[in-house]
Amino acid sequence: MTATVEEVWAALEDLADPEIPVISLRELGILREVRTGADGLEVVITPTYSGCPAMGQIEDDVRSTLKNRGISARVVTQLAPAWTTDWMSEAGKEKLRAYGIAPPHQTPAGSSVVRFISKPAKTEAVPCPHCGSSNTLVSSHFGSTACKALYKCQDCQEPFDYFKPY
């Protein structure tokens, strides 16, 4: 069957991220585009984090979801422009918070390597997703996955993950 671009979007609308199942691939900004290429429909996805073990799973999930609906489309991985947490929808960020992961802040504009390391972003507090307190401390810049940092709330004492801005 020949599906339309809209039908492909509709089929993939609720497809969840394998690592954070409360948020969809579309809300994460991983599904970039559905287009008609020379050989038919193409679904463009972009890798989130280099070496993220979920990436292969995501591609498989997109493929099998389309196949189950009888839609034939090619999955294309596109590197540029590089994925940024700024593409995450507001609704998606809210779902992350409700799930217990502090959503990423806006990425700082044009920060060079030297400025990035010598001036850690102390100005932007990461609010605790459990109690909402801004009195939190970073425990480790790498948490349960490489894309998250581990924080601790000084008020409710709960540890939590912060999705780092990229």
Added chain:
Amino acid sequence: MALLWEALEKSANADLAAIAAKSLKEVRYHLRHSRDWLVRLGDGTDESHARSQASLDHLFPYTQEFWAHSPAEAAAIAAGIGVDLNTLKADWDAIVDAALAEATLQRPAAGGYISEGKKGVHSEHLGFLLAEMQSLARAHPNGVW
């Protein structure tokens, strides 16, 4: 690596530039993370300070390999899409010196090491590393996971 990605982001080769732009976002966190630990251990207890300095003295000579070009890197420079690593050295020195000063560690002299790794010539340590990395696949021939 962070400085290299920053430079390669401007490469005339679109693929290299895309990979660099993506990697740069992530590697900055690695740099911040490792720098934090350097400062925490170097400027920690007497014991952690002594061990950090000993590790630094042992490993610092190997940093000379950063400035040696592999055949692929040399070819990329020749083709006008690579980065001459030596142009990054001043910035690297500045980052390292600032971090070491904050960690109260002394920068060792970087001598006594000849870089051969990028030419595919490795020391005897590689054999043990490879054996360990291959052990699972060798224990389960044709295994798929």
